[in-house]
Amino acid sequence: MTAPIRAKLADGRDLLFFALPGHLPAPVADRRPLPPRVPDQSQLRYDRATGRWVIVAALRQDRTYKPPPDQCPLCPGPTGLTSEVPAPDYDVVVFENRFPSLSGTGAPLGAPSGAGFAAAPGHGRTEVICFSSDHTGSFAQLPPAHARLVVDAWRHRSADLMAAPGIEQVFCFENRGEEIGVTLTHPHGQIYGYPFLTPRTAAMLGQADTHRMCHGDNLFASLLAAEIADGSRIVTRNELFTAFVPFAARWPVEVHIYPNRFVRNIIDLDDAELDAFARLYLDVLGRFDRMYSAPLPYISALHQFAYTEAQAEGYFHVELMSIRRNATKLKYLAASESAMDAFISDVTPESVAERLRGLG
Ligand SMILES: [Zn+2]
Numbered sequence: 001m002t003a004p005i006r007a008k009l010a011d012g013r014d015l016l017f018f019a020l021p022g023h024l025p026a027p028v029a030d031r032r033p034l035p036p037r038v039p040d041q042s043q044l045r046y047d048r049a050t051g052r053w054v055i056v057a058a059l060r061q062d063r064t065y066k067p068p069p070d071q072c073p074l075c076p077g078p079t080g081l082t083s084e085v086p087a088p089d090y091d092v093v094v095f096e097n098r099f100p101s102l103s104g105t106g107a108p109l110g111a112p113s114g115a116g117f118a119a120a121p122g123h124g125r126t127e128v129i130c131f132s133s134d135h136t137g138s139f140a141q142l143p144p145a146h147a148r149l150v151v152d153a154w155r156h157r158s159a160d161l162m163a164a165p166g167i168e169q170v171f172c173f174e175n176r177g178e179e180i181g182v183t184l185t186h187p188h189g190q191i192y193g194y195p196f197l198t199p200r201t202a203a204m205l206g207q208a209d210t211h212r213m214c215h216g217d218n219l220f221a222s223l224l225a226a227e228i229a230d231g232s233r234i235v236t237r238n239e240l241f242t243a244f245v246p247f248a249a250r251w252p253v254e255v256h257i258y259p260n261r262f263v264r265n266i267i268d269l270d271d272a273e274l275d276a277f278a279r280l281y282l283d284v285l286g287r288f289d290r291m292y293s294a295p296l297p298y299i300s301a302l303h304q305f306a307y308t309e310a311q312a313e314g315y316f317h318v319e320l321m322s323i324r325r326n327a328t329k330l331k332y333l334a335a336s337e338s339a340m341d342a343f344i345s346d347v348t349p350e351s352v353a354e355r356l357r358g359l360g
Pocket residue numbers: 072073074075134135186
């Protein structure tokens with residue numbers, strides 16, 4: 001991959017252009033009168049009852065909410081007056097979020113030792129990644145070479161943020177669909193650099209450490225092997241990646257994608273694996289969109305792990321989930337899920353896998 005072209009937005013934020021072969025990004029000056037950025041825009045508060053950090057980002061109340069299509073801040077803005085991407089066109093761009101939940105640099109956070117309230121500045125990084133300049137498109141509709149460019153951009157950002165001081169975990173993700181609270185319909189995702197290990201990741205690594213002690217091998221490799229051996233929940237495979245509905249799926253639609261070889265993160269995938277990943281990811285998203293007459297709302301979460309002893313058992317994979325239960329109903333998190341973290345699923349993982357297998 002060639003290095004991205006770098007530019008600056010009017011308030012000093014970084015903007016990176018990732019281009020397909022033969023395309024040369026041509027950014028123009030960002031001429032918007034943006035207010036200067038304020039440091040320490042959010043706060044982290046430690047919930048001593050659960051051992052979890054909560055991000056308090058009150059300024060996000062003012063963020064852009066469902067703008068009309070002609071005011072989309074993610075469409076290219078050739079005049080430099082209308083958009084977060086001042087350029088006549090682009091393939092894939094990444095820029096720092098104007099309303100960041102996390103910003104600035106500090107030290108990684110462990111569990112506070114004192115007995116009182118514990119808070120810390122909301123250091124870290126939040127970036128927006130636009131998958132395409134086409135306002136009405138979606139990731140699933142990207143040609144394979146363009147999907148691979150997005151994968152390359154995820155990889156570039158992951159390497160950059162993992163090496164940044166104070167960042168403990170890099171999380172690339174996509175939310176698609178107004179049903180799950182997406183406020184901008186333009187196809188995009190986000191990239192978070194957290195200063196702490198997220199609760200789900202910490203729980204998974206704890207399980208993996210215990211598994212290693214009891215069984216002597218990697219938990220996720222063992223789960224993948226078990227899913228392949230069982231076969232009833234496999235959705236689709238290629239020579240380098242496998243997609244399946246997990247045995248204990250929580251969501252009405254849930255698919256996990258694993259590389260067949262153990263790697264910690266997207267940075268460690270080789271060229272053939274990056275191509276195979278882009279292809280299988282498009283394959284799964286295509287099946288999602290064929291499930292119902294309207295595109296499936298979904299969340300796609302890249303689980304990546306850093307090169308630290310504490311994260312050594314982490315196995316790179318993607319978890320995709322949807323709250324759509326059928327053509328007309330959504331699953332809302334009810335008391336058991338919201339209050340107790342105990343999920344109740346109305347469908348068997350095997351029946352969902354069979355349905356998705358048939359949509360190839
Ligand atoms: Zn747009």
